[in-house]
Amino acid sequence: MASGRPIHATSLSNHLxxxxxxSPDGFAPFGQVIQNPATHNDLPGLEHVTANQGTATKWLDVTDMTSHYEMSRSQRQARVAVNMFVCQPRKLEERSDGRRIFNVEILERHPFTPQTFVPLGVSKSDEKTCYLIVVAPTLPSRSWDESSERQPPYPTPPSPKRMRSLKELLLGTRPNPFTNNYAPSTTPPPTKTSSALKPKGPGPPDLANLKAFIARGDQAVTYGPGTWHAPMVVLGEKPIEFVVVQHANSVASEDCQEFEIKSDDVVAVDVSSGIMAAESAKAKL
Structure with a gap:
């Protein structure tokens, strides 16, 4: 979570x-879904090889973890951070019509890094435990609340590229003896980068177009850099342990920003239909 004073949302009508x-297609504008391609038909284009003396299938580059901290104002170098979050089940609002509602009170984003959540110990057939993902598009920067005391760290242009020395140019033509760069990279040649894998810019979240997804225990998720999302929401009867991987440079406003939704607005997720749909999908696996 970010430190400092959160940014307040503009007025919004009640929104359910x-x-x-x-699914990878549905989540594509916001990031990537990681799941076993052998048991799903919606991960086209992934390459794979046989590994571990023929006992394993290795799927290559299942998610993108590129750091974009060169765009940050501080220009402070980031490191790879691997943390664990033990997330307790959230309490839901029970409405008179039988709907179970999760009220969204705050969103956050990590402007310069993807963030991957990998659940541990939850079976895809577990019908009593799952997790909820809430994400929002980013509005143009002109929509930013200029009265806010906390301004975003954008935009800072990348530093000019340094000219490579003759030694670096020569070493670049053959395997470097000080590294393990003797085998071809498993990373495929770069193609057109999805907008979800690029930083989103300084704008606030588009609260009118929030999306919500139910994830099973056999699905991990990567939020694209700068994607507005709710803190992790576990649903069901038991906590879920997540291994979380991201970049961080220890500058609070560059690692994480929060956006607080005003108390007189109601932005809520209708969890009931989602849980029923998830249980139906599990039954077909």
């Missing part, structure tokens, strides 16, 4: 968000 099952 429907829930859908998490």
């Amino acid at each position: 968000i429907p829930v859908t099952n998490l």
